[in-house]
Amino acid sequence: MKAGAVITEPGSSEKKHTGSWRTFRPVIDPKKCTACTICWMYCPEPAIIKGKPHSVDYRYCKGCGICARECPVKAITMVREAPCEKTP
Amino acid sequence: MSVVSDIELVAPGHGACAGCGCILTMRHIMKALGKDVVISMATGCMEVSTSPYPYTSWRVPWVHAAFENAAAVASGVARALKVLGKSNVKSVAIAGDGGTADIGLQALSGAVERGENILYICYDNEAYMNTGIQRSGVTPFGAWTTTTPIGKVTRGSDRPKKDLPAIMLAHGIPYVATASVAYIPDLIKKVQKAAAINGPTYIHVHTSCVPGWRIESDMAIEIPRLAVLTGAWVLYEVENGNLNVTFKPKRRPISDYLKTQGRFRHLTEQEIAEIQRRVDEQCKKFGID
Amino acid sequence: MRKLLDGNEAAALAAKLARVKVIPAYPITPQTTVVEHLADFVANGELDAEFMKVESEHSAMSACIGAAATGARSFTATSSQGLMLMSEMLFVAAGLRLPIVMTNANRSLSAPLSIWCDQQDSMAVRDSGWVQLYCENNQEIMDTTLQAFRIAEETLLPVMVCYDGYILSHTAEPVEVPDQNEVDGFIPPYKYPYPLNPENPVTIGAVGVPDYYMEFRYMLQKAMRASQKEIVNVGKDFKKKFGRGYGLVERYHSDDAKILLLTIGSLSSSAKDIVDRYRKRGEKIGLVRVRSFRPFPVGELIDAIGHAKAVAVIEKDVSLGSAGGLFLDAAASFINVKPKPLMLNFICGLAGRDVSPLQIREAVREAAKAAENGKVKHAVRWLGLREKLVGLEK
Numbered sequence: 001m002k003a004g005a006v007i008t009e010p011g012s013s014e015k016k017h018t019g020s021w022r023t024f025r026p027v028i029d030p031k032k033c034t035a036c037t038i039c040w041m042y043c044p045e046p047a048i049i050k051g052k053p054h055s056v057d058y059r060y061c062k063g064c065g066i067c068a069r070e071c072p073v074k075a076i077t078m079v080r081e082a083p084c085e086k087t088p
Numbered sequence: 089m090s091v092v093s094d095i096e097l098v099a100p101g102h103g104a105c106a107g108c109g110c111i112l113t114m115r116h117i118m119k120a121l122g123k124d125v126v127i128s129m130a131t132g133c134m135e136v137s138t139s140p141y142p143y144t145s146w147r148v149p150w151v152h153a154a155f156e157n158a159a160a161v162a163s164g165v166a167r168a169l170k171v172l173g174k175s176n177v178k179s180v181a182i183a184g185d186g187g188t189a190d191i192g193l194q195a196l197s198g199a200v201e202r203g204e205n206i207l208y209i210c211y212d213n214e215a216y217m218n219t220g221i222q223r224s225g226v227t228p229f230g231a232w233t234t235t236t237p238i239g240k241v242t243r244g245s246d247r248p249k250k251d252l253p254a255i256m257l258a259h260g261i262p263y264v265a266t267a268s269v270a271y272i273p274d275l276i277k278k279v280q281k282a283a284a285i286n287g288p289t290y291i292h293v294h295t296s297c298v299p300g301w302r303i304e305s306d307m308a309i310e311i312p313r314l315a316v317l318t319g320a321w322v323l324y325e326v327e328n329g330n331l332n333v334t335f336k337p338k339r340r341p342i343s344d345y346l347k348t349q350g351r352f353r354h355l356t357e358q359e360i361a362e363i364q365r366r367v368d369e370q371c372k373k374f375g376i377d
Numbered sequence: 378m379r380k381l382l383d384g385n386e387a388a389a390l391a392a393k394l395a396r397v398k399v400i401p402a403y404p405i406t407p408q409t410t411v412v413e414h415l416a417d418f419v420a421n422g423e424l425d426a427e428f429m430k431v432e433s434e435h436s437a438m439s440a441c442i443g444a445a446a447t448g449a450r451s452f453t454a455t456s457s458q459g460l461m462l463m464s465e466m467l468f469v470a471a472g473l474r475l476p477i478v479m480t481n482a483n484r485s486l487s488a489p490l491s492i493w494c495d496q497q498d499s500m501a502v503r504d505s506g507w508v509q510l511y512c513e514n515n516q517e518i519m520d521t522t523l524q525a526f527r528i529a530e531e532t533l534l535p536v537m538v539c540y541d542g543y544i545l546s547h548t549a550e551p552v553e554v555p556d557q558n559e560v561d562g563f564i565p566p567y568k569y570p571y572p573l574n575p576e577n578p579v580t581i582g583a584v585g586v587p588d589y590y591m592e593f594r595y596m597l598q599k600a601m602r603a604s605q606k607e608i609v610n611v612g613k614d615f616k617k618k619f620g621r622g623y624g625l626v627e628r629y630h631s632d633d634a635k636i637l638l639l640t641i642g643s644l645s646s647s648a649k650d651i652v653d654r655y656r657k658r659g660e661k662i663g664l665v666r667v668r669s670f671r672p673f674p675v676g677e678l679i680d681a682i683g684h685a686k687a688v689a690v691i692e693k694d695v696s697l698g699s700a701g702g703l704f705l706d707a708a709a710s711f712i713n714v715k716p717k718p719l720m721l722n723f724i725c726g727l728a729g730r731d732v733s734p735l736q737i738r739e740a741v742r743e744a745a746k747a748a749e750n751g752k753v754k755h756a757v758r759w760l761g762l763r764e765k766l767v768g769l770e771k
Contacts, residue, residue, distance in 0.1 A: 003533050003600070004474035005141050005593045006571045007580040011099030013138065013145040018101055041092055041272055042309050044112040045100040060100035064107030064298075065306030078306075126573045128443060141589045144580035149573035152582030153442050153469050160436035164399060164443025164451070165573065167427035171398045171449045177575055179443075195439065198432030 014060075018045070022063035024078040026056055032075035039067035039076065091273045093119045102145040103137035107305030109269040109296030109312060110134055110184075110211050116272050117182070117209060117293075120279035123148055124176050126169065128162035130183035130192060131155035133218040133297075134211065156191035158183040159199035162206045170205070178283050181208045186216040189225040189250050200259045200288035207282050207289045210252060213297035221300045225250040228320075229366065230359055232302070232351040243354060248366070256290040257326055263289040265325035265334075269296060270313035274334055278325060294321045302350020314345040319371040336376050342367050382552045384545035387515045388454060388480040388538070389414035391522035393424045394560040395478075397452040398567070401429040401440035403459060406492045407542040408482040411454040434459035438466035438477075445475040446581050448572035450526065452477070456542060457484035457491075457498045464502050467535070471506025471597065473581060476529035476569060477536075479507075480522060483642065483693075484542040485728040493729025494542040495693040496642060499670075500702040506597055508532070508604055509671040512540040513627075513645045515550040520621055521668075523555070524611045526564050531611075532604040533569075534597075539670075541643040541693075543729060555619055563618050601672045608669050625674035626681055627666040630656060634663030636744050637685040637718070641667045641692055641703050644725075644732055648691065651737045662741055667703060675710040683711070685718040686748035689740040691760070693726040700724075700757045719747045725760035736760040 002008060028039075033053030040048040047061040048054055053075075056067075068076040097118035104111035114134055118125075127150040129135045135152045138145035153161045162181035169177050181199075183192050188210040196208060215233045216222040223233040227245045232238055236245040256264045263282050267275040275293060282289035294315060296308040303311055315321040316337060323335040342364045346352040355363070371377070382390065389411045392400070400419070402412035418424035427444075431437045434455050441451040455463065460481055470477055481499050485491035499509060508528060512518045518540050525536040540546065555563075571579045585593055609624055616622030629649050631637055640648050645666040655662045665681045667674070682688050690704040699705060704722035711717040723740045726732040739760060747753045764770065 001589070001592060001596065002571065003596060004472065004571075004581065005583050005585055005589070007139070007142055007144045007583050008571065008577075009142075009144070010147040010578040010580070011145065013101035013143040014099045016101035016143055018103075021106060037092075042112065044104060044106075044108050044115065044308075045102075046096060046115060047100060050094075057100070062106035063305075064308065065304070066107055066309055069306040070309055123578075124575045126447060126575075136584055139580055139583040140586050141583040144583060146580050147578055149575060149578045150580050150582075151443065151446050151573055153439055153473075154465060157436060157439035157466070160401075160431065160439035161443035163429065163431075163436075164401065164440030164445075165447045166443075167399045167429060167440070168444040168447035168449035168451075171427055171444075172447070174574075194432060195436050198436055201432070202430060 017059045019059045019061050022061060022081055024063040024065065025058065025061065025081055026063070026065070026067050026076045027079050028053055028055060029075045032073050034073055036072060038070055038072060042066050042070050091276055092116070095119055095122065097123060097147045098138070099145045099147060101143065103140065104133065105298050107298045107308040109308045110213055111137065113211050113269045113293050113295045116275055117279055118148065120276040121178065121180065121283055125178045125180050126151070126165050128158050128165055128179065128181045130158035130187035132184040132187050134182065134184065136218060155187050157195045158187060158192060159195040159206065159208055162208070163199045163202070163204040166205045179206045181206055183210060184217070185210060185212040185214060185226045186224045189252050197259065200256065200261050200290065204288055205286050207291070209291045209293060211293050211295045213295050213300055215300050217297050217300045226252065230352060230355055230363055232354060238354045253290070253292050261288045261290060262328055263325065265291045266321070266323055267291055267293045268312050268316050268321060268323060269293065270309050270316060271323060271335065274323060303348060307348060311348050314348060318342045318345040319367050319376055320345050322370065322374045322376065324374060333374050333376065339371065339376065378554050379551055380554050381549045382515055383547050383549045384515045384518050384540050385410040385482065386414055387518040387552050388522055390554060391519050392452045393418050394555065394557060395523060395526045395564050396450065397426055398449040399427045399429065399440070399444035399451045401431045401437040401453050403431050403434050403437045403455070405434070405456045405459040407484060407546045408454045408456040411480060434463040435466060438463040438470060441477045442466065442470055442473065442475055445477050445569060446473070446573055448567065448569060450567040452479065454480045456482040458487055460498045460502060461486065464505065467502055467505040467507055470535045474533040474597070475535060476533055478522065478525045478529050478538070479535070480538045480540070482542040482546045483539055491728040494544050495727045495729070496539070497694045499537060499539045500694040500696065503671055503702060506534070506601065507671065508534050508536040508601070510536065510538050510669055511641050511667065512538065512545065513643055513666060515545055516552050516621070518545065519552050519554065520615060520619070520623065523560060523564065524615055524623065527611045528604065528607050530568055531607050532600055534600055534604055544643045559618065563615070605669065605672050605674060623668060625669040625677045627668060628681055629664040629666065631663030631665050631681060634661045635686040636662045636741060636748060637682050637688045638662070638664040638740065639667065639682060639688050639690040639703065639707055640664060641670060644691060644693065647732060647734070648737055651734055651741065655741065670703070673706045673710070678707060678710050679714055682718060683714065687719040687721065687744040689721050689723055689744040691723045691725060691737065691740055695724045719753050721747060721753055722757045723760050724757065730761050732761060
């Protein structure tokens, strides 16, 4: 513990996997993805990994859905993480 | 897209809301600036969500002192950097609209009046969001907040948005610009331009807030985009007194912007018409039809 | 070199000799000439520093924080309302463990508005985590301010050097001014362990979540208590190099006295005069002066006054609703000690009201009476009060 509560490890927040926040997860269709990087650009975490196709870093993705909405070729679908039980 | 660098100086794992427009703005500001900076940040959503001991999202030197003094702290940093001969390191102050337009205005005015070599960036989500959505001096006319609620006697904010960029221009500083989280390459270009100037520069970024604007998290880019496309938010820069409107949209009606957000849901046709009139007046000033 | 300097000149010169690099400055009576002198030094090239004409004291301390955290020696000066305005940032500076030095010309607190001397201002921020050292005369202002930089940078605690407004700030006294190279041999280059630097990115000012805040507070308290040692060591080193020694408290004919005066600040000089007069008449009274008020020198004080029968604590401040700050801390020091002296608190000299020899003698008389009777009737008394005006007829 450093005097004055100084944090000397830059980016230590990456130890916190905020993916546990999600209710919906983005699924990128590799056949539709053109690797345009728009989802990567607009992801707040960031949780998109550039590539052919782009992929999601599910450790951090909070499921906001910006990527799905902004994707120009509609290659991303938001899928519910777990089925919801309806109360009787 | 090549203008957006690959470097990530704001680490994931931060506590910003899903879909937060402000943290995305931080991400791109840092990409534009690079690692040779010292960030002085005011208390607010961005500060609190990125620095709960012992976890920090910052991969650059970063200091938080209090709420109203980002500009004063950044000034002290800038002077020390000068004394230490670190001419390649830039002092950057970042604060929300509350910490800039209201409680932070004195320190900001003093710093730029002194000609401090700092870049000041205000991320404007149009209310005190960190404390749960209270109105600030830049909350737009008609908006619901918890301190401008919709009741029988009063309905929403009855004051216009305080014009921070104009206040900065009145100080005669070399560069003032507005930007938007929905227009990233424009934001990056402006941040880089401002940071390269030796002297006080100011950028005011319109950023979205999912809980504060009462919007769906996936609309956090589309809605600030609509703000620009309807003329509610004008993208411009002023370099040494010369105005350059960096984007002139073919304007859509203001209702396209207002109807997307729960904070404007209560507005009557009359109120929307009044807002349209104000937007028209503002756009005329900037030569936007 | 011996010079005729007022308290503010002494403070400014000390900062100059300490080679301060960033000076966020704001004027306030009666400190203003401190920053004016520094402005002159910088304008003439005598001091190579960034002189920031900030727009308020709150910004002055904020800029000190930014500069100190980046790696430059910072200094500012204030008083009264300015100290109050920056009080938020005082707590922040201490919590961040930044080695900032500030001189405070003690001035009363509004309301009612007052520009005149008392110690309410620095007393009001005694909880802030700043080391507080009180000076008796202008030589001590020079010497203590120089020592303050070493104390601050060794302990990672901000240090406030307090001295009476007008009485010292605006009164010229002969002061021995050390040479620059002598001071360079006493104060090493600025050091702070976590400077804001892209080579080694640190986060300063994190959120102190419930799982960690208490530990950081404990560390700060521990550092403050431990700084007593550093204050003594630096004082000893100062004596070695410059011939004038300083500690946590000063004893003046106190060891064999059963009636003692406990004082702080320039009032101590007048009180020492009274002690001399009593001693000349063969009456054994003595005085102990507190120099380090924060950290409060509990052990030293028990040692210095524990043997007395009665102690008159004379101070120019009052913690409203309770008693004088010095009295409260002195009395608390003895809470578990037996035997302990009877203690009486005398509030005097507020807003520059003259503290006359008659007032000090009254305090001595009351203490003597208490010692004789073995009890104290009224623990807190006001000296020099215009009693008729407040309906207290004698």
